[in-house]
Amino acid sequence: MRPFPRLADRSFPLAMGTLAIAAFALLVLPLATVAWVSFFEGKIISFPPSGYTLDWYRAAWEMPRFRDGLQTSLRVGLVATAVSLATGVPAALFLARTRFPGRAAIQSVLLGPLIVPGIVAGVALYMFMIETEIATGLQTAQTFGGLCLGHSLIALPWTVRLVTAQLVGMDRQAEEAAAVMGARPLTVFWRVTLPAIRPGLVAGGLFSFVISFVDLEKSLFLVGPGTTTLPIAIINYLEWSVDPTIAAVATAQIAVISAVMIVTDRFFKLTRAF
Amino acid sequence: MVEPGVQGVSLASDTAPPGSVRARLRPGPFPVLPVPALLLVGVGLILPLILIARYSLAEFDPADIALQGLTLENYAKFFGDPFYREVLGRTVAVAAVTTLCCLALGIPAAYAISRSPSAGRRSLLLLLAIVPLLMGNAVRVVGWMVLLSDGGVLNTLLMASGLREAPLRILYTSTAVIVSLVAVLLPFMVITLQSVFDRINPAFEEAAATLGAPPWTAFFRVFVPLAMPGIFSGGLLVFILGMNAYASPVLLGGPAFHMMAPMVYEQAIEAFNWPFASALAFILMAATLVLTLLSGRALEKRYGRL
Numbered sequence: 009m010r011p012f013p014r015l016a017d018r019s020f021p022l023a024m025g026t027l028a029i030a031a032f033a034l035l036v037l038p039l040a041t042v043a044w045v046s047f048f049e050g051k052i053i054s055f056p057p058s059g060y061t062l063d064w065y066r067a068a069w070e071m072p073r074f075r076d077g078l079q080t081s082l083r084v085g086l087v088a089t090a091v092s093l094a095t096g097v098p099a100a101l102f103l104a105r106t107r108f109p110g111r112a113a114i115q116s117v118l119l120g121p122l123i124v125p126g127i128v129a130g131v132a133l134y135m136f137m138i139e140t141e142i143a144t145g146l147q148t149a150q151t152f153g154g155l156c157l158g159h160s161l162i163a164l165p166w167t168v169r170l171v172t173a174q175l176v177g178m179d180r181q182a183e184e185a186a187a188v189m190g191a192r193p194l195t196v197f198w199r200v201t202l203p204a205i206r207p208g209l210v211a212g213g214l215f216s217f218v219i220s221f222v223d224l225e226k227s228l229f230l231v232g233p234g235t236t237t238l239p240i241a242i243i244n245y246l247e248w249s250v251d252p253t254i255a256a257v258a259t260a261q262i263a264v265i266s267a268v269m270i271v272t273d274r275f276f277k278l279t280r281a282f
Numbered sequence: 283m284v285e286p287g288v289q290g291v292s293l294a295s296d297t298a299p300p301g302s303v304r305a306r307l308r309p310g311p312f313p314v315l316p317v318p319a320l321l322l323v324g325v326g327l328i329l330p331l332i333l334i335a336r337y338s339l340a341e342f343d344p345a346d347i348a349l350q351g352l353t354l355e356n357y358a359k360f361f362g363d364p365f366y367r368e369v370l371g372r373t374v375a376v377a378a379v380t381t382l383c384c385l386a387l388g389i390p391a392a393y394a395i396s397r398s399p400s401a402g403r404r405s406l407l408l409l410l411a412i413v414p415l416l417m418g419n420a421v422r423v424v425g426w427m428v429l430l431s432d433g434g435v436l437n438t439l440l441m442a443s444g445l446r447e448a449p450l451r452i453l454y455t456s457t458a459v460i461v462s463l464v465a466v467l468l469p470f471m472v473i474t475l476q477s478v479f480d481r482i483n484p485a486f487e488e489a490a491a492t493l494g495a496p497p498w499t500a501f502f503r504v505f506v507p508l509a510m511p512g513i514f515s516g517g518l519l520v521f522i523l524g525m526n527a528y529a530s531p532v533l534l535g536g537p538a539f540h541m542m543a544p545m546v547y548e549q550a551i552e553a554f555n556w557p558f559a560s561a562l563a564f565i566l567m568a569a570t571l572v573l574t575l576l577s578g579r580a581l582e583k584r585y586g587r588l
């Protein structure tokens with residue numbers, strides 16, 4: 009039945025192992041390459057490099073488009089995080105604690121921004137903003153406020169998901185005890201519920217920030233003069249040239265995200281977030 | 283210190299009917315809690331989608347962007363012109379090939395995570411899958427441009443090893459788009475598969491091996507059928523994201539490589555043809571939906587309800 013048992017036995021782990029290594033290489037290679045190239049001496053990327061330098065980081069910082077892009081991205085990220093938490097936490101509380109027929113429908117609506125493709129949602133929001141402006145004179149397209157609206161929207165499902173998961177897994181006895189002892193509902197919420205779901209809150213907030221910070225598809229339609237985000241500045245530059253300067257900018261973005269993720273991981277294991 | 287507690291309990295029994303601890307736990311009237319979030323999604327997503335649904339049926343007048351007329355002309359223009367049909371075909375083909383490659387690489391990777399001999403290796407491999415996902419597409423596309431360009435890492439290695447005389451043209455071809463899309467979407471596949479693989483008891487594979495099944499047979503006849511729901515949802519997710527890809531086709535495919543998502547952007551922002559851009563967006567969503575439903579039906583026939 010098994011003509012070459014030894015061969016067969018070894019070919020399976022060998023093939024699976026090789027493919028798994030190829031998969032992880034595909035994930036890590038581009039990031040490692042970007043970081044490596046950002047230190048190359050020559051302006052034209054060639055391998056192996058003639059030498060190494062830190063000059064490109066200074067050059068990138070001196071280009072207003074990247075410095076402004078970084079600032080815009082950080083500011084939008086903070087606003088999106090705040091809005092996502094302020095609207096998402098009450099919604100999560102509702103989803104985790106209520107049983108009524110419309111609950112599933114509300115949940116699908118709130119997770120909608122995760123399901124509708126970024127380009128479709130982006131073009132729709134852009135046209136809606138222009139139409140609103142024509143109707144009311146209120147300018148939102150290509151403004152900081154409009155950008156924040158779009159980013160809050162894509163951050164919201166992450167807060168809702170992570171905080172709901174934390175609430176569902178929470179032991180409610182402490183809340184009941186506090187209520188029995190005479191704490192008013194709002195006191196129970198501030199002093200018992202919120203501290204108990206802190207890991208979910210921190211993870212929801214930090215994920216909101218990261219999702220906003222790296223967003224491309226939504227921002228494409230929402231950025232304007234003076235409100236260009238860092239990823240948009242990166243891809244605009246890439247249409248003209250690939251050089252160590254852009255690698256330095258990309259490496260800076262990698263550094264920002266890594267820092268946020270290291271903080272996140274201390275409160276909420278990243279591997280549990282998906 | 284006993285006093286406040288006692289007072290609290292008596293207070294509770296004074297003001298609320300018996301057995302109402304749960305009622306008191308309710309932090310305010312519940313139904314208003316999701317309202318701010320629903321407003322955000324309503325204004326930011328649902329109303330805009332309704333608007334473009336209407337726009338996709340409007341007449342296009344280059345001199346006036348205001349919404350006017352009611353026509354199916356935009357959809358007719360798309361399906362009547364071989365150029366646009368080809369773009370849709372290419373989008374589907376790229377997404378399908380990407381999904382197959384992601385399965386071929388993602389199943390072994392998720393299997394390696396799920397059947398890790400130690401907890402340390404397990405979390406390291408999982409982080410290797412999650413971290414690139416959160417870095418964003420822009421950064422990873424920079425990496426692929428450096429790797430695949432004429433003077434890039436791959437061509438330098440090919441020429442140094444004597445395998446090629448002249449650089450192999452990869453950047454600005456469909457190969458480059460697919461390679462980078464596979465890499466960009468692989469984390470979604472690995473994370474989805476891994477969570478399903480974790481729930482499959484290794485005893486099944488061991489039982490198959492004990493009963494004499496060679497590893498490949500045990501894998502394809504026992505493990506894969508058990509993992510089918512995960513393989514299906516991972517494949518679906520990657521296919522949907524592949525259909526809607528923007529950064530990879532634009533930057534690695536070059537100006538002559540057309541896919542649906544970049545065309546939506548061009549029509550809306552560069553050509554100012556809002557009715558046609560809206561129709562494209564709806565065709566893209568509908569094609570994605572129809573293909574996922576069809577593949578779901580086909581897989582259910584083969585493997586039973588998923």
